[in-house]
Amino acid sequence: MKKIIGLTAFAATLVAPVFSASADEVNVYSYRQPFLVEPLFNEFTKQSGIKVNVVFAKKGMAERLAREGEHSPADVLLTTDISRLIELQEKGLLQAVNSDVLEAAIPSQYQADDNSWFGLTTRVRNIYTAKRLGDMAISYEDLADEKYRGKICTRSGKHPYNVALVSSMIAEHGEAKTLEWLEGVKKNLARKPQGNDRGQVQAIHQGLCDVSLGNSYYFGKMLNDDKQKVWADAVNINFPNQVNRGAHVNISGVGVAKYAPHKEAAKALLEFLASDKAQQMYAETNMEYPVRAGVKKSALVASWGDFKADDLPLETIASHRKAALKLLDQAKFDL
Template sequence: MMRWSKLGFCATWLAVLTFVMPVAAGAQEVNLYTTREPGLIQPLLDSFTKATGVKVSSIFVRDGLAERVAAEGAKSPADVLMTVDFGNLLDLTDKGLTQPIQSVALEKAVPSNLRGGKGEWFALSLRARVVYASKTLALKSVAYEDLADPRWKGKICIRSGQHPYNTALIAAYIAHHGEAAAETWLRAVKDNLARPATGGDREVARDIMGAICDIGVGNSYYVGLMRGGGGGPQQVKWGQAIDVVLPTFRQGGTHVNLSGASVAKYAPHRAEAVRLLEYLASDEAQKLYAEANFEYPVKAGAPIHPIIAALGP
């Protein structure tokens, strides 16, 4: 198993784009507000409905999930709130938008350090922030701190530092080294950039293949999405053009972040909401997370996709 950094969780909150209106209150249905891309979670929701008969109506909320639920108040139709990044889950809880639940199934499936102390939130999958590297480097190991090394001047690609994936990494760096050291590190990394910090993680792999940069930072599951063909034949080439190194902080630990969910405070279908969370932590769903999304499961013993397992322990 990967050596998870206990301090490597944090992020900013996300915002609003509606695709489907929620179903009305009633039995055997559950309303999901999610910041996760619909294509990533729909196979899981379909599997849940097939297994339980409970219909899931989902709303994709790109930004401002907490703000939206707060504005809806007690009349909110939301039953389950699903998001990425530990900070977002804490934000929902701190703003009083979730409710604690007790579930033996969830407590058995989700380790105590990956859920709220009172059951206010539960992690459902994990992803590591890894280094993509040109195969010409034959890079075998690297620390996050090394990204500030002058040897990489003009050779690093990365997405925006304001993106939640990177704000979480920055928060982890602060936890390890303090704010002053983190600021120095960030300035040095910026000086090492081969191009402006833009695009997504997959574009980092693309630009390494194009010799624009030698190394970059990206999430582990994008490696699976590229190499597995989910993004088309061109992205397969991007994924195959890079080596992937699991970095650590010099004090130890690879930075990971998570996706997770909570039961909304005013959930009109509370029982079904709990049932959905229990299913998402089940053996079947944890296997689907690995197969469809190339994420690490939270449940001990659940399989890891071979593409991700090959990245290392």
């Protein structure tokens, strides 16, 4: 099996070349962690004979691509959520991929209209509640109800996960009602927005609040962590809006770089990532949901039960991203 090559950051301006122009290679820039994607790349190399060179980072992808321009070695861009895909799309850093395989495998709401990006896994923006409250049917709209005054914890409203949620609220209710909702949620906060999704569940365990927002896969990660399991055991994971439009979902996704030197290899990798085997490997490792219908979820994820997802296209939701940021400022949500 051929070796996967990795670097640690996009930010460095002086790095030794790690990519070659060989036709049987594909170069990946990835926001996803090595433990999550290296098994996939190894399997792809095993099946295709195409070597995968990969650079890992947490930020700076769009900036590096813009700096490199037409000389960029990047073929495939692997990202963590819809906001980062839209950033790449809006900055003209992606190219269309026309593939019957991808069209058949990936639901239309999880791909760009111009075929410039495709979702690979989904995660729900869940509402976690203190276990002592019991099972409940809850909606995102309920978070502004005064009965939750002083009982809600969340990370920054401007984190991409929450920006996407606010964008979905705009798509559903319009800007005026979403601003009213944000102001109501702010009044209900137990503390200033801070930390990450797991930190909010920890706060529920500590008795600081009763309700929090968090992505579904964090629940699995906490249950599998010796220290954090006690946090997860203190909450119920709820799928919001099951009586109407369904729970808001986000994606991890992928696209092909505008100046990709190995277009055919890049397309082959994308099609592999949409295959049954890759979808199951990818989703199970990070406790996310496969986008491809019929692919088995991990036993742990399946144990949380079935749910109805909002079927509004993510591209439509993402079109409200700037408006969402404006409303968060108006509501002074993070202050």
